[in-house]
Amino acid sequence: MSKNYFREFNMRFVTKYVILSFVLASIFVFLDSPRALAGEIKVGSFVSAKGFGSRFVIMPWMDRARKDLAKIGSKTTIKAYWGGSLGKSPFQQYDLVKGGVADVAWVMAGYTPGQFPELEIVEIPFLFRTANEAAVVTWKLYEKGLLSGFQDTHLVGMFAGAPAGIFSRDPISRLEDLKNRKVRIVGATQGDWLRTLGAVPERASSRKMNEKLNRGTFSAVLQGWSGMKTFKSFGLVDHTVDVPVGTLGFMLLMNKNTWNGLSSGEKKAVQKNGGINIALDSGRAYAKAAKDIRVMIKKQGKHKMITFTKAQLAAYEKAAQPVHQKWANKNAANRKAYDAAISILKEMRSGS
Numbered sequence: 001m002s003k004n005y006f007r008e009f010n011m012r013f014v015t016k017y018v019i020l021s022f023v024l025a026s027i028f029v030f031l032d033s034p035r036a037l038a039g040e041i042k043v044g045s046f047v048s049a050k051g052f053g054s055r056f057v058i059m060p061w062m063d064r065a066r067k068d069l070a071k072i073g074s075k076t077t078i079k080a081y082w083g084g085s086l087g088k089s090p091f092q093q094y095d096l097v098k099g100g101v102a103d104v105a106w107v108m109a110g111y112t113p114g115q116f117p118e119l120e121i122v123e124i125p126f127l128f129r130t131a132n133e134a135a136v137v138t139w140k141l142y143e144k145g146l147l148s149g150f151q152d153t154h155l156v157g158m159f160a161g162a163p164a165g166i167f168s169r170d171p172i173s174r175l176e177d178l179k180n181r182k183v184r185i186v187g188a189t190q191g192d193w194l195r196t197l198g199a200v201p202e203r204a205s206s207r208k209m210n211e212k213l214n215r216g217t218f219s220a221v222l223q224g225w226s227g228m229k230t231f232k233s234f235g236l237v238d239h240t241v242d243v244p245v246g247t248l249g250f251m252l253l254m255n256k257n258t259w260n261g262l263s264s265g266e267k268k269a270v271q272k273n274g275g276i277n278i279a280l281d282s283g284r285a286y287a288k289a290a291k292d293i294r295v296m297i298k299k300q301g302k303h304k305m306i307t308f309t310k311a312q313l314a315a316y317e318k319a320a321q322p323v324h325q326k327w328a329n330k331n332a333a334n335r336k337a338y339d340a341a342i343s344i345l346k347e348m349r350s351g352s
Helices: 003-032 034-038 052-071 090-099 117-123 131-143 188-196 206-215 225-230 256-260 264-271 276-300 310-319 321-328 332-350
Strands: 040-044 077-081 104-108 153-160 165-168 182-185 200-203 220-223 239-241 249-255 304-306
Touching: 040 090, 052 077, 052 104, 052 153, 052 225, 052 249, 052 264, 052 276, 090 104, 090 153, 090 249, 117 131, 117 188, 117 249, 117 332, 131 153, 131 276, 131 332, 153 256, 153 276, 182 188, 182 206, 188 200, 188 321, 206 220, 220 225, 225 276, 249 256, 276 304, 310 321, 321 332
Parallel strands: 040 077, 040 104, 182 200, 182 220, 239 304
Antiparallel strands: 104 249, 153 249, 165 220, 165 239
16 A cells, blocks of 8 residues: 555544544533533522522522523523522622532622622612612612623622611610610621711621620621521510611622523523512512511510601711712712612602
8 A cells, every 4th residue: 555545544543533532522521511411500598498588589580580491491400509508608609609619699799898899889878768779779770880890700680688777785766876886787888887976887797796796796786677587686686776777789690601601592581580570579578578577576575666757867867978978989980870879769769
C-alpha cells in the first residue's frame, strides 16, 4: 500500500477520534449538571415549610409553575428543600443560589449587605404602610431598572413582609422610651432612625434575636408580625408598639446557569407565575397575617399593646424625614429610586 493511503487513513482516524472525543466531552459536561441529571429545580429556604413566606408565597408560585410546566410537556420538576436543608444561615442564601447549591433561594436583601443597595429603601421607617405597598413598589422599581445587584442571578419575584413593629421586654409607651436601650435591627437604615431616638441598634438574625431577648441583651426588637410568630418570639416580650418602622425586602432568586438552561417555554412557566404575581400574593397574605396575629395577641391578654393617633403618627413620620433624605441623598441611584417610589405610592394611595 502507498504512503498516501496510510496518510489518508491516519487523517480519517484522527478526525473521527477528535469528533468522538468532542461528543463524549459534551455529554459528560451535560451530565455533570445537577439539573440535567435530575431534571429538578431545587428551591432552598432557611425557613421551615410551616413558615409564612414558605406557605403563602413560595408554595403558591411553585404550584402554579409546576402546572404550567406540565402543560408544555416539560420533564423539569420543582422541589423545595425547607428548613435550611441546602444551607441554614439566612446570611448565606445569596451565595448558595449564586454558586448553584440551590437553583432558587429565598434571599433577604438586609441579610446581604451591599449586594442590593437600592432595596434598602424598604427599611426606611414610615415610608411603606403595608406589605402590598412595599412589594409592588419594589417590583416596579426593578421593572424601571432602578434596582441593581442582579447581574449574577435571575430575579423570579419580589415580596415583602408587613411593616415591622417594635416588640419590647421593657415597658414602653412612646418611641422616645427607646433611648439608651439596645434594639435589634436588620438593616443599617433602621439603625440610622433608632439613633435619632438615642437607641443603640444592633443587627441580628431572627434566631439570634431570640437568644439575645432571652438573655436580656436586647431590650426591644424591630420585627415583622409574622416573623414574631414564625420564630416563636412573642413569649419573650410583653409590650408591642404598632408603628410602621420599615420592612424587609425578600426575593426569589434563580441561579443564572439554571435560568439559561431552561427552554423558552420553561422560562415563561417560571416567570409569568412570579413577578408582580408574587408581589400581590405576599401583599394579601402578609396583610391578613398581621391582622390575625394582632387579634390573637390581643385575645391572649399577655401583652400591653401601644397604638398612636393619626396626629402622633404624622409627627413621628415628619421627625423621620431627615433619615429618608439621608438615605436618598447618599447617591444618585438612591435618589432616583426614592423619588420613583414616592411617585408610585402616591398613585397607589390615590387609587389611580
